[in-house]
Amino acid sequence: MNIRLFFRSALLSTILAYLLIFIGGLVRVSGAGMGCPNWPKCGDNWIPPTNVDLEQFNLTLAWIEFINRSFGAILGISIIVLCFLSVKYFYSDKRILSISFLSLFLVIANGVVGGALVWTNLNPFIKTFHMILALALVSSLSFLTVEAYKILSVNKFAHRPSSNINKKIIFIFAICIIIEILLGTGIRTNIEIIQIEFPLLDKSEQLDSIPFYKYFHTFMGFTLLFLSFYLYKIFSNHSLKIIKSLNIFILCMITVQILLGELLVFSELPQLARLFHTWGSSWLVGISVIYYNLVDYELA
């Protein structure tokens, strides 16, 4: 059984999925979502036209959107390979097999949702759904990567369950991250609806128009910071180096996210900060999946 090949394939798909979320975020903040006015083609062809018809096309935006779509197709191919490998090497492991095909379903479904975005002229709710499906995809791919890693390291790792309470705290942490992301996407969706209905409002007025739940987003951010400190403390002596690294990563990432969030509010939503704020949140989702699935293991 060539587990290493499966691990590499899962890792590659995960990295590509994160890059795709970054590119998707770039499409959103640069306003290139309608760069290609139709889907799946871009104009009359599969690639953006070279002859400039200004009424139909802003070529810069068309190419940004086209790169996003192409990258989605590359990720799709990568996941098809992953599914093929899962059938070949994990035919009896229904969990890996089903999550591999779930990933394939998610990438295809998200491609179609991307098309629905264009058909609905960038409906803010569909945008949010597009993002949530992408997060589900990185979760399933991260799960496959960590499972393959565990099988690869079977001689090095021993299964020693953590206390139930600690496991529950990690679970609560992951749930809080999901709630936090939903709150954040809610704020973003709200801002976009306000921007459509009231295009003349400046950024601070747009933020003022958002209901009280925006404060809950900040509150949840600090709750996550507290929880990540707690995780850092209880697992600081964990025998696995990767858990220690993830501890530091989560702590730093949540701190950076809080800072980026404040930057978004006080510097009038700079696009670059918005992009990294969204991308960082997707990292936290995948990292939580890896953390949850590794914490029960120790060095043999």
Next chain:
Amino acid sequence: MNWLNKKIILSFFVIISLGFLAFFVIDKAVKSRLNNLPIISNIAKFELTNFDNQKFTNDQLIGKLSLVAFIFTSCEDACPIMSDHFSVLQKRFYDSDLIQFISITVDPSVDSENVLNDYSKNYSIKDNWFFLTGDLQEIINLAEKGLFLSASLLPAGHSTRFVLVDQNGNVRRYYEGTDKTSIFEIQNDILTLLDD
């Protein structure tokens, strides 16, 4: 530890590179919006009459962004949709004094000032929307020579396109007036020109 340091440095390098790449792409996207609104032509001279009997000339285009459309009040297909779209945009840009809407009839023998006045009440909520009438030949000249729009087989054969004219009287972009997605495009272009 050395191994970890290398990974941290590499990650840092990748993130900084992505940051620069994103900055470059965002900057390009912002500039492309303005580049996509080239000066197509300068609008020709014209003199028409608003529904309140006031003269309206090309001079009144100066200093404001104008959206221009050709309609007629007894039209049942495209015109109500076009006027609805103007109405949506008028509401959304209600607080700006830098934007105006101009609907020109292509059926002046029927669309007198009074008829246009009644028609305006169905759509307009502010005095920045002008409903113009005048000499048919002057209207045809304005459509064909001033804005490069078809004006044959009038009134039914009028163009359904919207024309965006900038603060200097320059034609900057055309849109399909019956297409709802044009509203989104027009909003973005108005904001781009207001920021310019």
